[in-house]
Amino acid sequence: MTRYFLTRVSVEGFRGVNNEGAPLTLDFKTDRVNSVFAPNGSGKSSFYEALEYAFRGRVGRLGEMQSAENPDNYVANLFHSRRHSTIVVTLVPDDGGSSIEIKIERDAGGVRRVSSTDTSSPDSLLASMNEDFALLDYAAFNRFIEDTALDRGRSFSSLLGLSEYGDLLRSLKAVSNSQTFRTDFKTPELEANQASLREQAERALRDFSTHYASLTSKRVDDVSLAPSWGQDVVQALRGVKLLAPLLTEVEDLDSVDFAVLKRTIFEAENGELRERYTGLLERKSALLASIRSRASVEASQELKMRVRRYDEACAEATEAQLQNLLLAAEDYLQGHTEEESTCPLCERPGADNLGERVTERLSALQQMQHHWASVREEVASGAFIARLSELESRVSPRLDDEGSIASAIRERVQTGSGLNQELIREGETRLQKLENLLAARLADADADLEQMEASLPPSLVQLAEQVAAGEAARSALSRYRDARAALEKVETELRSFDGWKRFVDTAYRSFAAAEADMSQRILDELRLEYQELFKGVMSVGDIVPTLTRSAGSEQLAVELSDFHGASSVSARAVLSESYRNALAISVFLSAAARHGKAPRFVILDDVTSSFDAGHQFKLMEQLRTRLQHDGSNDGLQVILLSHDVTLEKYFDRLDDGRSWHHQKLQGWPPLTPVTAHNQSADRLRTDAERYLQAGQVPEGSGLIRQYLEFVLQQVIRKVQIPVPIDLAVNDHSKMVGACLDAIVDAVTLRQAAGTIVLETQQIADLTGHHVPAIVANWVSHYGTAASASFSPASLLGVLGDIDAIRRCFQYDASGTGDWRFYKSLTRRS
Amino acid sequence: MLGPSMTQRGVAMPDSFQLNGAGLDLELQDFLHHMSSVNAEMTSILTEHIRILRAGSSDDSRRAARSEFNTAVRNQILSSLAERSEIER
Numbered sequence: 001m002t003r004y005f006l007t008r009v010s011v012e013g014f015r016g017v018n019n020e021g022a023p024l025t026l027d028f029k030t031d032r033v034n035s036v037f038a039p040n041g042s043g044k045s046s047f048y049e050a051l052e053y054a055f056r057g058r059v060g061r062l063g064e065m066q067s068a069e070n071p072d073n074y075v076a077n078l079f080h081s082r083r084h085s086t087i088v089v090t091l092v093p094d095d096g097g098s099s100i101e102i103k104i105e106r107d108a109g110g111v112r113r114v115s116s117t118d119t120s121s122p123d124s125l126l127a128s129m130n131e132d133f134a135l136l137d138y139a140a141f142n143r144f145i146e147d148t149a150l151d152r153g154r155s156f157s158s159l160l161g162l163s164e165y166g167d168l169l170r171s172l173k174a175v176s177n178s179q180t181f182r183t184d185f186k187t188p189e190l191e192a193n194q195a196s197l198r199e200q201a202e203r204a205l206r207d208f209s210t211h212y213a214s215l216t217s218k219r220v221d222d223v224s225l226a227p228s229w230g231q232d233v234v235q236a237l238r239g240v241k242l243l244a245p246l247l248t249e250v251e252d253l254d255s256v257d258f259a260v261l262k263r264t265i266f267e268a269e270n271g272e273l274r275e276r277y278t279g280l281l282e283r284k285s286a287l288l289a290s291i292r293s294r295a296s297v298e299a300s301q302e303l304k305m306r307v308r309r310y311d312e313a314c315a316e317a318t319e320a321q322l323q324n325l326l327l328a329a330e331d332y333l334q335g336h337t338e339e340e341s342t343c344p345l346c347e348r349p350g351a352d353n354l355g356e357r358v359t360e361r362l363s364a365l366q367q368m369q370h371h372w373a374s375v376r377e378e379v380a381s382g383a384f385i386a387r388l389s390e391l392e393s394r395v396s397p398r399l400d401d402e403g404s405i406a407s408a409i410r411e412r413v414q415t416g417s418g419l420n421q422e423l424i425r426e427g428e429t430r431l432q433k434l435e436n437l438l439a440a441r442l443a444d445a446d447a448d449l450e451q452m453e454a455s456l457p458p459s460l461v462q463l464a465e466q467v468a469a470g471e472a473a474r475s476a477l478s479r480y481r482d483a484r485a486a487l488e489k490v491e492t493e494l495r496s497f498d499g500w501k502r503f504v505d506t507a508y509r510s511f512a513a514a515e516a517d518m519s520q521r522i523l524d525e526l527r528l529e530y531q532e533l534f535k536g537v538m539s540v541g542d543i544v545p546t547l548t549r550s551a552g553s554e555q556l557a558v559e560l561s562d563f564h565g566a567s568s569v570s571a572r573a574v575l576s577e578s579y580r581n582a583l584a585i586s587v588f589l590s591a592a593a594r595h596g597k598a599p600r601f602v603i604l605d606d607v608t609s610s611f612d613a614g615h616q617f618k619l620m621e622q623l624r625t626r627l628q629h630d631g632s633n634d635g636l637q638v639i640l641l642s643h644d645v646t647l648e649k650y651f652d653r654l655d656d657g658r659s660w661h662h663q664k665l666q667g668w669p670p671l672t673p674v675t676a677h678n679q680s681a682d683r684l685r686t687d688a689e690r691y692l693q694a695g696q697v698p699e700g701s702g703l704i705r706q707y708l709e710f711v712l713q714q715v716i717r718k719v720q721i722p723v724p725i726d727l728a729v730n731d732h733s734k735m736v737g738a739c740l741d742a743i744v745d746a747v748t749l750r751q752a753a754g755t756i757v758l759e760t761q762q763i764a765d766l767t768g769h770h771v772p773a774i775v776a777n778w779v780s781h782y783g784t785a786a787s788a789s790f791s792p793a794s795l796l797g798v799l800g801d802i803d804a805i806r807r808c809f810q811y812d813a814s815g816t817g818d819w820r821f822y823k824s825l826t827r828r829s
Numbered sequence: 830m831l832g833p834s835m836t837q838r839g840v841a842m843p844d845s846f847q848l849n850g851a852g853l854d855l856e857l858q859d860f861l862h863h864m865s866s867v868n869a870e871m872t873s874i875l876t877e878h879i880r881i882l883r884a885g886s887s888d889d890s891r892r893a894a895r896s897e898f899n900t901a902v903r904n905q906i907l908s909s910l911a912e913r914s915e916i917e918r
Contacts, residue, residue: 164853184899
């Protein structure tokens with residue numbers, strides 16, 4: 001696939017970079033390491049965030065802010081008049097295609113717009129640049145070690161461009177998760193319904209089994225025979241002679257008309273007559289039960305006797321007697337009109353005991369009252385009146401049009417109007433009539449019952465029970481079948497869901513196994529690379545990191561397979577920050593180098609902050625020699641952003657200009673724009689020349705000395721000229737002279753030995769012209785501080801002599817001005 | 830529409846399947862082809878499922894997509910069963 005280098009980025013109005021009308025622009029080389037040095041507060045982080053926004057559509061740091069802090073307000077530069085951000089990136093295909101410029105804008109309303117005249121799909125091209133390895137900062141490396149094994153595994157997967165695999169794996173895992181599956185598919189409800197239906201089916205089967213057994217004398221052990229159970233019931237009913245003709249055309253139990261069967265039995269039992277018989281019996285029983293009295297006509301004798309006694313008492317204590325008594329008493333009180341010897345109460349002569357006589361008369365009256373009370377009691381609760389009253393009301397209320405005699409007797413007693421023997425005898429007559437009528441009616445009923453019993457057929461109860469069992473069996477079988485059908489439906493659903501579940505389980509396991517296998521293979525492929533890189537950066541052989549993917553999970557363990565002889569040691573636990581950082585860098589860069597996705601660049605932001613100078617140099621060297629694309633290999637374009645001056649020192653040391661491209665950000669935002677300056681290897685010379693051409697001798701002369709020292713040390717280092725130990729370790733004022741002495745001495749020695757590789761002319765120019773000229777025109781005067789008296793022109797001549805000294809130790813490799821240092825004084829290359 | 834295989838046939842573990850990291854877009858087709866040897870009908874549903882899941886930009890959206898899709902699959906299975914039952918009747 002086509003991959004892309006990043007060759008230019010310009011930024012305006014974004015984050016800390018205002019640069020309104022004059023965008024900050026940085027150019028990057030594709031075939032060499034690009035470094036950007038920026039002092040603190042000069043826009044480096046803003047530049048990195050601009051790339052984040054361009055490729056990822058967001059600014060990571062702002063994304064970590066709370067929404068209440070309004071992070072969106074801080075995307076555009078606060079001092080840009082239009083609050084309009086513009087980022088332009090230029091991508092160059094690695095297949096030789098034309099460069100593509102894409103403009104990313106963000107207006108004051110926060111709306112992002114992407115445009116390009118070079119491609120029809122700038123958005124998708126930018127999106128393809130959104131790979132984890134393309135933008136790496138110190139935090140990413142730090143997280144890699146400090147994260148949990150699971151997060152580390154995921155971020156590493158993402159780094160390898162395998163995050164989509166991880167996402168799918170997690171999605172499949174979520175789908176096959178039993179708990180979520182059961183929730184989404186409402187399985188618990190189905191299972192509850194299943195249990196309920198099973199119970200219903202079992203209960204119906206038990207019911208059916210009872211009726212089935214009573215009809216067929218068989219059991220229903222084998223439910224596979226359920227379809228024939230109905231036929232068995234029909235067959236059993238067909239075995240009844242009375243019912244068989246009705247079941248000839250019946251195909252199954254559901255077709256049986258049990259109402260017809262029951263009506264047939266009813267008719268066969270002469271059911272109407274049996275119904276009347278039963279009704280008569282019930283009425284007779286009711287009649288007998290309703291007449292609770294057991295008295296007869298003879299019971300009237302008691303009442304008659306009591307009435308007679310009353311009558312006698314009345315006769316004895318009449319009102320006439322009482323009147324006479326009272327008149328006599330009146331006469332007595334008026335003066336004895338009668339003989340003195342005649343009793344005024346009893347009219348007897350010579351009565352001598354009047355008190356006794358009065359008592360006797362009063363007793364007669366009391367006796368009369370006593371007998372009346374006795375009559376009243378007998379009427380109220382005596383057997384005769386009770387019997388008469390019941391029969392008058394229940395046997396035949398309309399027997400006598402004159403009304404109830406019992407009621408008449410009760411009324412007379414109640415009102416005290418007297419009760420005579422005649423009325424009692426009428427009652428006796430009435431009762432006798434009623435007794436006769438009752439007896440006749442019971443006799444008639446008994447006769448009817450006897451006649452009915454003679455007419456009724458034998459009972460068909462057992463047959464009726466069979467029909468009832470058949471009907472109950474049909475009901476139970478119907479319930480059983482309904483429950484079974486519903487159960488089958490539910491179980492089919494559960495089986496179907498389970499089938500799907502097992503399928504997604506299979507899909508998950510299959511994909512998980514493949515993904516784990518792939519990850520482990522990639523880790524195996526990377527192992528040597530990251531171990532070598534780590535070793536190259538840290539210069540240790542007995543600390544060997546190893547990444548291990550846990551079986552069946554996304555977890556990625558970082559261990560030290562060798563830690564000074566110990567094995568399986570936690571890297572996080574024992575490594576210092578710089579080692580941990582180096583390990584992460586080694587892993588990330590190895591993974592990035594392996595990556596085959598669209599971005600063919602890696603931007604590293606402040607990744608060396610935990611390193612000391614030595615390790616920084618080693619990392620730079622690893623980047624340059626192992627990772628950087630040099631125009632022929634398949635490496636990446638490395639872009640380093642740093643505020644560490646070590647990069648500048650490294651750049652000076654490298655100083656060939658062919659494998660490194662260094663730029664420097666300058667500015668003081670928001671007061672001034674941020675600008676980028678290319679830094680060439682001979683920047684000291686360029687600056688000195690600029691000052692001298694401007695007539696600024698003091699400024700220029702200082703740079704000439706630095707440039708001379710730089711060139712002499714460069715010659716010494718490049719061609720490996722031995723120097724005195726004090727020169728190697730001291731930086732003293734005699735350094736220039738000492739270096740010149742060391743160089744001339746070494747050349748003289750090798751020339752004398754006949755082993756020198758320098759051309760004769762170079763030796764002659766060096767020793768006969770350039771060195772003497774430098775000493776005479778510069779070194780001898782600079783130490784006395786008299787250099788200020790030189791003219792700019794003479795100092796420019798010194799610059800020429802310095803260049804000429806260096807050229808004495810170089811050769812034209814291709815004959816086209818490709819000047820390179822000799823390998824040493826005795827070897828060309 | 831789901832056929833009998835959706836509801837009746839068992840699910841066998843497929844032969845081993847390998848990924849090589851060439852990119853999920855490329856390898857997904859191989860994976861789905863591989864799964865179709867297990868059950869083609871179910872694979873067609875899974876394909877749709879994966880399309881929906883991959884369209885989700887966050888865990889939350891993927892979770893919602895999963896729930897929504899599971900419900901859709903459930904309804905589809907029930908609909909299929911009902912239709913089959915109707916045909917058998």
